[in-house]
Amino acid sequence: MHSLWHSSAAEKISEIEHDNETTRAIFNQHSTELWQEYIEKGMSVIKQRITTQEKPFSGILPAELAAQFKHVDLTQPLFNIDRVLEELDQLYLRDAVYFHHPKYLAHLNCPTVLPAQLAELFISAINSSVDTWDQSAGATLIEQKVIDWTLNEIKLGADADGIFTSGGTQSNLMAMLLARDSYCKRTYRDHNIKYQGLPGDANRWRIFTSQVSHFSIQKSAALLGLGYDAVIPVACDNAFRMDVTALNDEIERCRAANLIPIAIVATAGTTDFGSIDPLSEIAHICQQNNIWMHVDAAYGCGLLISLQHKARIAGIEHADSVTVDYHKSFFQPVSCGAFFVRNNCHLEHVTCHADYLNPLSAKLEGTPNLVNKSIQTTKRFDALKMWLTLRLMGQQQLGAAFDTLLNLAGQTHQRLSQHPLIDVLHQPELSTQVFRFVPKQLLSDEKVDAINAEIRKLIFREGNAVIAGTKFNQQQYLKFTLLNPATTLAEIEEVIDLIVHYGQKLTASYLNAANQ
DSSP states (O other): OHHHHHHHHHHHHHHHHHHHHHHHHSOSTTSHHHHHHHHHHHHHHHHHHHHHOOSSOOOOOHHHHHHTTTTOOTTSOOOOHHHHHHHHHHHTGGGOOOTTSTTEESSSOOOOOHHHHHHHHHHHHHOOBTTSHHHHTHHHHHHHHHHHHHHHHHTOOTTOEEEEESSHHHHHHHHHHHHHHHHHHHHOTTOOHHHHOSOGGGGGEEEEEETTSOTHHHHHHHHTTSOGGGEEEEOBOTTSOBOHHHHHHHHHHHHHTTOEEEEEEEEBSOTTTOOBOOHHHHHHHHHHHTOEEEEEETTGGGGGGOSSOGGGGTTGGGOSEEEEEHHHHSOOOSSOEEEEESSGGGGGGGOOOOTTTSOHHHHHTTOOOGGGGOSOSSOBOTHHHHHHHHHHTOHHHHHHHHHHHHHHHHHHHHHHHHOTTEEEOOOOSSSEEEEEEOOSSOOOHHHHHHHHHHHHHHHHHHOSOEEEEEEETTEEEEEEEOOOTTOOHHHHHHHHHHHHHHHHHHHHHHHHHHHO
16 A cells, blocks of 8 residues: 555656656746747757858758657656757758758748847747637737738729738639639529539639649649639740730630630739739630639739839739739748738628637727638738838838849849750740750750759759749740849859759760760
């Protein structure tokens, strides 16, 4: 009996000690000194990496890095902040892909501005969830203020509204959901998709978008029960913009086949080419045919605050809904996106009242619960990043930075176009450039494709630069995506030299193999 009592008491003491350690790790008024210590040590590690980082990537292969994780046992804590940070430095920071590096030229990833970095500290420390007022208070009003500021730049009108999202894919999903449900509401007075699901002829509904638009439109159609086949790809012109003649033809073809157009998605900044569809002409077609117009400006939204090139996005003000990604063209950390709608009444299609969270009575009392217009419940306070950026830097400085990118893209296009071993596919409207290495020696298209694919892999393995690849007409191309205003033309030229170096080396290898 004594030994049993002693064992039980020891277990109890152990539990209390564990609880004390757990409590000590909770961020509150008692742990601010430890919190500051952790933050400062973490900052020191980050600063050391950033200030000494010579390349955008280490070049490590997936299998090589995965092997270093095999010894990590997550059931055995290290219990020491210095050891934990040292491990993190070795397993993550050493081999991370660094978007701030001037020779990172691959995807739509931008370096981030300091006010937004500061905001992340507040976001994680206070940990507000901006789905309801009683979880966020002033955070709700800050988000709404940033939404209103963006709406003023888009000029959607007095009845417009919006909500922060995780990014373009979520925003485009909301757009297609509202387009679908608003069409159903005005067409079938006694049918509500929210309660009754899709009506019987929903398999006839069609969405039109450019053949080079973002894949999230097809994904949204599938998630919404319409299917991939509901999305009609529309041919582009030579500048990779939606061809309005082809659009009209597709609409007529669908109607002749007893299909029903419900939405047209115009892209302001395609992922590969940065092309901007003719927004005003598409808006006219939408108005003539009573079709929902969505503008995916996840990339091209930077034009909204451009000091030199804002006219390129003219026509966006006619949209029924708009996607914006601040974490692309406004230099914000991921994730930081938003969705906007011309008529706020359409947001009712995503509203669902729960007595424990956002009861209808709260709405009637005027409580601003943002969950009423969101497909998310828990919502991170990402709007603070844009708020602090606007308050500390201002939109003119952001707009000037985006203009710098557009000017650099023009210079890059000129350099690539003048190079005898580079074939340029298009003239950029934003800050992407698609091209490929073409050797002087006559090689088959298959070998040229293989050379370009291998160029990208070799550069990534070396790590001195990071570039992207894509395909057009089944041919392999390379791609620059310029989103770092600190990148110089000289650094671009160094990457071009690197591409040509590997291209010539690979060409020689193919020719030697053919001659043996």
